[in-house]
Amino acid sequence: MFYLSDFQGSKVVDRKGAVVGSISDMIIKANSPSGAVVKAVVSRGRKTAPVVVPWHQVAACDEAVILSVDRESLATYVPDPDDVPLCKAILDKQIIDVKGIRVVRVNDVALSRTDHAVKVAGVDTGLRGLLRRLGLLRVAEVTGKLFGWAVPERLVPWNCVEPLSSAISPITLSVPWSKVVKLHPADLADIVDDLDLHERRSLFNVLDDEVAAQTLAEVEEPKIQESILDTLGRERASDILEEMPPDDAADILGDLPPHKATSLLDAMEDEEAEEVKSLLSYRDDTAGGLMTTELVKVPLDFTVEQTIRYLRELKPDADTVYYLYVVDAADRLIGVLPLRDLIVSEPDVTVERLTVRPAVSATVDMHADEVVELMAKYDYLALPVVDHQGVLKGSITVDDVMELALESKR
Numbered sequence: 001m002f003y004l005s006d007f008q009g010s011k012v013v014d015r016k017g018a019v020v021g022s023i024s025d026m027i028i029k030a031n032s033p034s035g036a037v038v039k040a041v042v043s044r045g046r047k048t049a050p051v052v053v054p055w056h057q058v059a060a061c062d063e064a065v066i067l068s069v070d071r072e073s074l075a076t077y078v079p080d081p082d083d084v085p086l087c088k089a090i091l092d093k094q095i096i097d098v099k100g101i102r103v104v105r106v107n108d109v110a111l112s113r114t115d116h117a118v119k120v121a122g123v124d125t126g127l128r129g130l131l132r133r134l135g136l137l138r139v140a141e142v143t144g145k146l147f148g149w150a151v152p153e154r155l156v157p158w159n160c161v162e163p164l165s166s167a168i169s170p171i172t173l174s175v176p177w178s179k180v181v182k183l184h185p186a187d188l189a190d191i192v193d194d195l196d197l198h199e200r201r202s203l204f205n206v207l208d209d210e211v212a213a214q215t216l217a218e219v220e221e222p223k224i225q226e227s228i229l230d231t232l233g234r235e236r237a238s239d240i241l242e243e244m245p246p247d248d249a250a251d252i253l254g255d256l257p258p259h260k261a262t263s264l265l266d267a268m269e270d271e272e273a274e275e276v277k278s279l280l281s282y283r284d285d286t287a288g289g290l291m292t293t294e295l296v297k298v299p300l301d302f303t304v305e306q307t308i309r310y311l312r313e314l315k316p317d318a319d320t321v322y323y324l325y326v327v328d329a330a331d332r333l334i335g336v337l338p339l340r341d342l343i344v345s346e347p348d349v350t351v352e353r354l355t356v357r358p359a360v361s362a363t364v365d366m367h368a369d370e371v372v373e374l375m376a377k378y379d380y381l382a383l384p385v386v387d388h389q390g391v392l393k394g395s396i397t398v399d400d401v402m403e404l405a406l407e408s409k410r
Contacts, residue, residue, distance in 0.1 A: 001121060004086055004109035005133045011064045012042050012053070014071040023065060024050060025087040028120060035120030035158045037111070040065070041077050041085065052077040055118065086120070094194075095123065098179040099160040101187045103194035108132055110155055123161055126154025181206055189218035192228070200224075201231040213243035222255035229256075229264070238267035245317070246272070247292035247400070250279035279394075287371050288364035290404065291385045291394030296324045298351055300334065305347035307337075322381035325392055326355045332390040335359045361386050364393055368404055375401050 004026065012020040024043035028035050040053045051074040059068040084090070086109050097104050107129030112121040124132075128151045131137040140151050162179045180191070180203065188207075192200055192215065204212050219225050229237040229252075241249045241264060253261040253276060261280075265273045275293045282288025296316055298307050307324065324337040335357030345354060361384040362371050375383050375398065385394045 002111055002113070003124070003129075003132060004091065004111060005129075007040075007061075007065075007111075008087065010061070012040075012067065013064055014067045015059070015069060018071055020044070020051065020053075020067065020071045020074065025085040026118075027052075028084050028086065030082040030084050033159070037086075037118040037120070042074070050077045051075060056116070058116070061118075090123065094199075095125075095156075096162045096180050096191060097125070097156050097160060098162055098183065099156065101183060101190060103191055104156065120158045122155045122157045124153070124155055126152055128153045181211070185211060185214035186218045188215040189220075192219055193221070193224065197227060197231060200228050204228060204232055209239050209243045212240045213248075216240060216252070217244055217248040222252070225252050226256055226260070229260075234263060234267050238264050241276075242268050242272045245292050245294050246275040246279055247290070247294075247394075249276045254280055254284065282364060285368045286364065287362040287366040287368070287383075287385045287396060288393065290368060290371060290396045290400050291364075292397065292400075293394045295384075295392075295395045296321055297327045297331070297392065298324050298337065300326055300328070300350070300352040300355070302351045303347065304342060304345045304349050304351075304354075307342060307351060308347075322397065323384075323395075324351075325359075325384055325395070326351055326357075327392055331392055333359055333361060333384055333386050333392045336384065359384055362396065363388060371396060372401055372404060 007023050007026060010023045012023060014020055021042040021044035023040055025041040026037050027039045027041065028037055032038075037055050039055055040058070041050050042053055043050050051071075053065075053067060053074060057067050057069050058065060060066040079085075090106055090109055092106060094103050094105055096102075104123075104125040106123045106125060107127075108124040110121040110124055112119050128137065131140050131151060137151065144150055160179075180188070183191070188203070188211075192203065195203065204215075207215065216225060216228060219228070229240075232240070241252070244252075249272075253264060256264070265277065268276070279288070279291070279293065282291075294317060296311065296314065298310065302310070311321070321339055323339065324342065326334045326337055328334055335355035336359045337351060337354050338356065341354050360374065360378055360380070362374060364385055364387050366374075366385075371383065374380075375396070381398045383396045384392060385396060386392055
């Protein structure tokens with residue numbers, strides 16, 4: 001294995017031994033997953049245009065790059081739309097390491113040689129690559145031996161990286177972000193923190209609304225959430241907010257300047273907007289501010305079979321059905337039906353027989369600290385929230401309480 005820095009500045013001579021110039025860059029194709037080098041760009045001085053050498057015309061590349069043709073046959077370099085110059089587009093640029101799930105900077109490019117072909121093997125994102133380029137690696141290795149320390153190597157395989165769109169602009173990869181979009185939204189959110197504004201927009205433009213919503217909800221910094229919504233435009237931003245659980249959408253809109261929040265609410269579908277508006281009316285440090293309105297309500301006279309059929313039709317999110325909430329005709333909370341009890345009961349058993357009552361609940365104005373204590377005391381995965389007339393307004397899930405507890409420790 002050798003490195004791009006080994007090639008930079010290497011002397012290039014033609015088959016007769018005449019000096020052509022020096023290597024200034026090496027080119028791969030954007031649509032080539034193998035990362036094979038297809039040509040080299042040879043600099044001939046500041047006042048002379050560089051020439052291009054197709055890689056099949058390289059006869060040898062040891063101390064010097066020796067060509068199999070005369071220098072007179074070489075053409076001036078004109079970039080193709082799908083050219084990716086390694087020095088200009090990859091070196092010193094940010095990439096996404098989809099294996100380590102992080103944004104890293106490329107300090108050198110590792111190359112491998114098979115017969116006459118040269119391919120990109122990976123990128124060096126560690127101190128070793130930087131020292132190599134500065135010509136200090138040997139000194140560092142000798143010094144390290146004296147103190148029993150080795151310069152660490154951090155090589156990311158080429159198939160585990162995704163060049164950021166802005167890093168190779170104006171060149172566009174044939175399958176941009178193809179590996180990145182397969183990551184979990186929580187991992188995507190970690191990556192978003194390290195991207196600039198244009199890179200964030202590029203990423204969200206290739207995510208579908210559902211994944212974009214999950215990712216945006218995982219981003220912890222409100223200012224970053226705001227900047228993402230700004231870059232996406234009002235219509236796309238409102239579509240993403242509609243895909244979120246109402247409490248997550250309310251959390252994000254609640255951190256926006258009022259005029260921006262109002263504009264996005266106006267662009268949302270009426271039903272989703274009304275749910276979010278109702279949550280925005282509660283203070284953040286109350287049960288109403290913590291709760292989601294996504295829950296499952298069932299009447300007392302339903303049978304197990306009817307309830308299961310209803311759940312199949314409703315298709316609720318998995319994290320909102322820890323319990324089913326039993327209500328009367330006025331939506332007043334009567335009791336709670338654990339999902340496990342429903343599943344193991346006979347089809348003709350009524351909800352009334354399975355309901356646990358009275359239900360422990362929080363009122364919409366209960367302080368968040370009291371909510372945490374209540375859920376911890378009863379070891380609940382979710383807690384219903386009612387108004388002062390007993391009408392069911394929402395529920396607070398254990399993940400919301402965990403986030404609250406973590407925030408209090410920061």
